[in-house]
Structure formats: C-alpha cells, structure tokens
Amino acid sequence: MVSFDANVGDTNEAALKADLGKYGVTGDRTCESYSDGPVKNPSTPWTDWASNKWDALAVEPVMQLTGTTITYSLYAAEQPAPGMTAQVGNAALHLQDYRDMAAVHAGQCNVLFADGSIRSFRDTNGDGYLNPGFNIDATAAPAALDAVGYRDARVELPPELVFSGVFIEKQTLKGKLD
Numbered sequence: 001m002v003s004f005d006a007n008v009g010d011t012n013e014a015a016l017k018a019d020l021g022k023y024g025v026t027g028d029r030t031c032e033s034y035s036d037g038p039v040k041n042p043s044t045p046w047t048d049w050a051s052n053k054w055d056a057l058a059v060e061p062v063m064q065l066t067g068t069t070i071t072y073s074l075y076a077a078e079q080p081a082p083g084m085t086a087q088v089g090n091a092a093l094h095l096q097d098y099r100d101m102a103a104v105h106a107g108q109c110n111v112l113f114a115d116g117s118i119r120s121f122r123d124t125n126g127d128g129y130l131n132p133g134f135n136i137d138a139t140a141a142p143a144a145l146d147a148v149g150y151r152d153a154r155v156e157l158p159p160e161l162v163f164s165g166v167f168i169e170k171q172t173l174k175g176k177l178d
Contacts, residue, residue: 002112002113002114003111003112004101004109004110004111004112005101005102005103005104005105005109005110005111006031006032006033006100006101006102007031007032007099007100007101007102007128007129008029008030008031008032008102009029009030009031009032010032011029014029014030014031014032015027015028015029015030016028016030031102032100033100034100035096035097035098035100035101036097036099036100037096037097038094038095038096038097038165038166039094039095039096039097040093040094041090041092041093041094041095041133041134041135063075074093074094074166074167075167077092077093078092078093078165078166078167079167088133088159088164088165089132089133089155089158089159090133090134090135090153090155091133092132092133092159092164092165094165094166095132095133095134095164095165096132096163096164096165096166098129098130098132098157098162098164099129099149099150101121101129101130102128103121103122103123103128103129103130105120107122107123107126108120108121108122108123109121109123109130111162119161121156121157121161121162122156123156124154124156125151125152125154125156126151127149127150127151127152128149129149129150129156130156130157131150131152131153131154131155131156131157132155132156132157132159132162132164133153133155133157133159133164134148134150134153135153136148136150136151136152136153137153138151138152138153
C-alpha cells in the first residue's frame with residue numbers, strides 16, 4: 001500500500017498552525033498522513049490504545065535467544081517455517097493501526113498500491129474505520145468502543161490484500177555479522 005483516503009487527524013496534533021488564506025485558517029483540522037504503526041492485538045476485553053496496558057512494539061521483545069536457539073520470535077508468528085500456519089487477521093499478535101484510513105466514498109476507502117492499482121475497501125459495519133483484524137468485543141460498553149473506534153472484530157482489510165503485520169522481510173538468525 002502506498003496511499004489511501006485519509007481520516008481527520010488527531011485533535012491534539014492535527015490542526016493548522018498558521019493562516020493559509022483561502023486554503024485554511026489557524027486551528028482548522030487537517031488529516032493524517034499514514035498509519036500509526038504496529039500495536040498489540042488484544043485477546044482480552046478492549047482497553048484504550050492510549051493506556052499503558054498496550055505496549056508499543058519497540059518495548060516488546062521481537063526475538064529471544066537461549067545461546068543460538070530461538071525461544072521466541074514474532075517473525076515466526078507472521079512468517080513461519082514451511083508447512084506451518086501464519087498468524088494473520090484476528091489471530092495476529094500485532095497489527096498495523098490503520099484508523100487513519102477513512103471510508104469517505106459512500107462507505108469505501110480507496111487505496112493506492114505500489115503496483116499502481118487502486119482498490120476500494122468497504123467499511124462493512126459503518127463505524128468509520130477499516131479493521132485489519134483487531135479482536136474487539138462488540139458487547140463492550142459504548143464508552144470503551146468509542147475510545148478505540150472499532151465496533152466489532154470484523155476483518156475489513158483482508159490480510160491477503162493488505163499487509164497488516166509488523167515485518168515484511170523474513171528474519172533469519174545470522175551467526176556472524178560482517
């Protein structure tokens with residue numbers, strides 16, 4: 001994915017800082033430019049992403065070794081050995097936060113891909129966001145759902161069409177770095 005229809009920006013940071021005449025005045029809302037990056041996919045009842053309970057990928061181990069044996073690998077979860085099943089969609093450990101995409105065209109969001117094609121993805125539940133597979137408890141309190149935006153766990157950005165994981169290149173354990 002290269003570009004997409006943008007959602008309005010976060011209230012604390014997406015406002016014009018200067019008067020641009022006919023193009024906008026100080027304080028006007030602007031839009032987001034891209035994804036907010038990877039976050040954990042909750043397996044327990046939803047908690048606001050702004051809380052300290054959801055660690056950013058940077059503070060979580062990506063790989064753990066005991067000697068030269070890999071004891072944990074987030075890479076292996078997304079890109080397992082041949083014959084093993086990858087964890088994608090609702091089963092993924094981490095997903096991209098694509099809430100900056102907006103379904104502004106009759107409930108659809110246009111996405112420009114690197115090969116030059118443009119595809120549309122539908123906001124099937126009308127919550128205003130496209131879910132790559134976050135496990136959202138649709139029975140949660142309205143305030144909890146409002147805190148994250150998604151209304152259910154419906155996958156609206158299928159993993160076979162939009163990469164929502166953390167890694168694109170397969171990680172290998174290199175014995176010697178040159």
